[in-house]
Amino acid sequence: MIITMLSSFTFVSAAEEGFTLSTPVVSSDGKTITFDVGYTNITSGISSGRFKINMPEEVTAVAADPAPQAGGLSNGVYTYPFALGQAATSETSGTITKLTLTLSDALATAKNITIEEGSYLETNDNSTYEVGDDTNSLAAPTVELPQDPNAPTPKPVTTTTPKPVATAKPAATDKPAIDDPVKSTKGFVFGEPTVSEDGLKVTVDVNYVGVESGISSGRFKIDMPAEVTEVAANPAPQAGGLSGGVYTYPFALGQTATSETSGTIATLTLTLKTPFKYDNQLTIKTGSYLETNNNATLEVGSDDVLASNVVLPAFGGTEPTPDVKGSIELKKAVTVKVSDTPAEGVSQYFIIPVVKNADGSNAKYEDDFVTNYNGTKLTEDQYDNLLNGYFTADNVKDLGVTSMEDVVNGLSYSLYNSNITVAAQLVNRATGEIQNGNDTEQSLTPAKPTAKPSEPSISVKASSTTVEFDKKFTVTATVKNAKDGAKVAFTTNDDEKYAVIFGTPTEINSKGETKATYVANDKPGTVTITATYKDTEGNEKSASVKVTVKKASTTTGGNDGTTSGGGPSIIAPGHTGAVTTPNTNTNYKPDFQDLDSVEWARTAINGLAMRGMINGRDQYTFDPNANITRAEYCQILMGAINALNAKGESTFADVPSTAWYYNAVSVASQLGIVSGYGDGNFGPNDLITRQDMALMTYKTAKIMNKSLEPVNAEITFEDSHEISDYAFEAVMTLQKAGIINGMTDTTFEPHSNATRAQSAKVIFDTFVDAQ
Structure with a gap:
């Protein structure tokens, strides 16, 4: 007979992704406990994962339904991995498995079990959520296994909490900590x-x-x-x-x-x-x-x-050695005669050095100076041993040092900075008496100044001083006599009210030019764009140019389905109302930090993000090389033509009315842009292929009366025979229009999955950059 014992347990909040544990069901003799392990709030559903649960010592066996293909109970921890394809589901929440615990004895006291750190879920959209991971944290619920109702109440145990032990704060350094080498044998x-x-x-x-x-x-x-x-x-x-x-x-x-x-x-x-x-x-x-x-x-x-x-390893193995500005011999700082006879390799004298920078700070070994003994560069340990008069150490006797007199006559300082001073106190080890004072400082004389180089200068101009709404223009800064480490930054006087920068400005080229691309917003006015030059020598120069932003000239629209001045419009079948291209959203400036590998798509990604047509994974991450689903591409495509407010009705069996992509797919279907697989399904969660991306874009461009005039010669791709007949015209038209390229110079790869960067570039070049 199985009876239910109500107990306290932790729930996962409605907005939190995580595992779930159901209320345990306990047998009448207390030796069998059953509960479900599930998951909740995973929007795309799960494809694989693993959970680990700590078990009380009374648990002798754990059975799971369905059973795992690996894992099990070991050292008090039950591990349950479920593999790709084993538990894949598109459900947001559900049950992973039912666990039945067999106990040697009924629990004398209630005990908690918890989903442990290291448990994780892989989702259908290729995200990983892990218990204990700060980035994609997964909730780890705890459930209480109730005690045997007939067990006596245990006496409370008094415990004391030990006081924390203070630890020294580690010194700050920009060098990463390197652990001792570890190589496992298992x-x-x-x-x-x-x-x-x-x-x-x-x-x-x-x-x-x-x-x-x-x-x-x-x-x-x-x-x-x-x-x-x-x-x-x-x-x-x-x-x-x-x-x-x-x-x-x-x-x-x-x-x-x-x-x-x-x-x-x-x-x-x-x-x-x-x-x-x-x-x-x-x-x-x-x-x-x-x-x-x-x-x-x-x-x-x-x-x-x-x-x-x-x-x-660090690139090149070692850091570059600074240039030596000059040197000072120790004997110029220790001016008294030194005559000693070391006993058992230890001199009667030691030296206290004082090496100062021009600002009075202590000079650092390797950063500001190094030392040499008779032409041999010393490590810091060797330097310390010599000054302390220890001549028996292995790293010193190899130098042939026999006395402090040798040290004074053979040691010199190589200085990396000008105006460094070196002083030294020679001290009698037995008496502590200073043999010479600290008044014999020696300093490195600065080199004579060279002829003053020409000062840097900067000028700036715009490709056009009058620009219409949503049009791009280029601002070019020209620098003369640029110094090492020179950079140019572009700013506006209006907090990007009239124009916003796209992407990252170019570096200064061999002609001294650096360029920034801007797009005019939809508000008339005059913007002042300033280019500021800075270098590592402290030089700073600025120059500005003014650009006037105005509305586009308007003409009377014909009956060809377009309107001038407000962008192209369409009337979707089955509903009324014009659909126009969106305006620029200047309240958001993208700050994605992972676009270096897709520099060719940076302007497109930032342009769509700024207009609210596409989102990143977070504020700094776009994930450009990840694949994109058919539903996601349809959503962005409809957003690019501002069709998301139009109403449609989907007939696809796998596009529920509650889905976030329902309206985009419905409108695209009624416009004839998408037709699904022919079996009544659209496949919203399938990754979109490159040829299907081209086809959807091509159909949308035709409806919007976008010009697809050839600008490139047609490429005969080696794999053109692999392009499906239904997509062939679309692929070749977009290729000749300069909108889509091959994966290489000779292959298109029509059945490969499109990436987020490729999708952004195609949509931007077709519907935004062409405006």
Whole structure:
């Protein structure tokens, strides 16, 4: 007989993504407990994942329905991985499995169980939510397993909380901390990294070792250095990726199953925005695990599975050495005669050096100066040993030093800055008496000034001083006599009321020019655009240009379906009302930080984002190389022609009226832009192919009377025979119009999935840039 015991448990709020635990059901003898593990508030549904639950010591067995293909109860923790295709569902909330706990004895006291850190869900839109992850945090509920109702009430236990122990605050440094090398003998290990010639690509293998039965699935997570902007994996994962500085790579059952004891899981290629200035490291994080072919779980941080790491070397191996401005000999600061006979390698004297910068601050070894002994550069440890009169240490006796007299006569300072002073006090070790005072300072005489170079100057002009609404124009700044580290920044006097900048201005070229592209807003007025030059020598120069923004000239519209001055319009079948192109939204300026790999699409992405037609993953992340679904592309496309306020009615079986994309798909269907798969379904969550992206864009452009006049010669793609007949005209028309390109110079790849960057570029070039 099973009876229900009501108990307290933690719910997940209505707006929070997370796992759920149902109220436990306990048998009459208290030795069997049953409850459901589920998930909630995952909009796109889930494709795979894993949960871990701590179990009371009384639990001897855990059965699951459905049963997992791996995992199980081990060391008091129950692990349940569910693989791609096993539990994939488009439902927002649901049950993953039902657990039945078998206990050796009924619980004498109520005990909590919790979804533990390292549990995660992979969603159908390729997002990863993880318990304990600060970036995509997943709620971890707790549920109480009730005690045996016949058990006596335990006496309370008095505990004391220990006082915290104060710890020293670590010194600030811009060098990343590097852990001691760790190479596990069981679990994950790294291969030897290789660095490209320009320092912007680092390739490293993620391997596994010491798994006798071979592996069936698993996942690894790696913190990435701040310089890493993109991570590519071979083979590519079906989910996961780089998010919030952490790279996640799940590999599913059947994807990499092998009976080999050791092998390579994936080869990672890191793309860096700048080469590494210092050594960095990659570490396999806690929460990474391997499922073996004998149903064991090897998790980093548990048992003997170590968090292996690998050092990524600084580009070039070492930092560049500063230029030596001059040198000072120690004997010019220690002016008394030194005569000593070291006993057991320790001199009767030691030296206290005083090395100061011009501002009075203490000069730093390696940063401001180094020392040499008879022409040999010293490490800081060798320098300290010499000054302290310790001549028995291995790093000193190799120099041939026998006395403090040798040190005074052979030591010199190489100075990296002008106006550095060097003083020294020679001290008797036994008496503490100073043999010479601190009044014999020596300073590096600055070099004679060279002829003063020409001062930098800047001028600025606009491609047009009168611009109509929504038109682009270019502002060019010309710099003469630019110095090292020179930069030019563009600003407006109106907080972008009349014009807004697109993308990132170009760097100063060999002609001394740098350019910025602007678009005029829909408000008439005059904007002053200022270009400001700055360099590392403290020079600052500015110049300005004025541009007048005015309404477009209007003419009487004909009956060809267009209107002048307000943009093209359409009358969608089945409803009334004009649909026009949107106005610029100047309240938002994009600040995406991950567009370096798609520089060709930067203007398009920022342009659509500024107009509210497309969103990023967050304020700083656009995720340009991620794929896009058919529904998402349809939504952006209808937004580009301002058709989202029009009303339509969908007949697609898989487009429910409650879906966020319902109106966009409905209007596109009634306009004849989309027709679905022919079986009554549209496939909103399917990734859109490049040829379908071209077809939808082409049909929309024709309806909007957009000019698609050829500007390029037709390319005969090697894979043109792979372009479906229904999309062939669309692909070739957009190619000749300069709107869409091939993936290479000779291939189009019609069945490859379009990316977010490609989609933004095609829509912007067709419906915004052409205005």
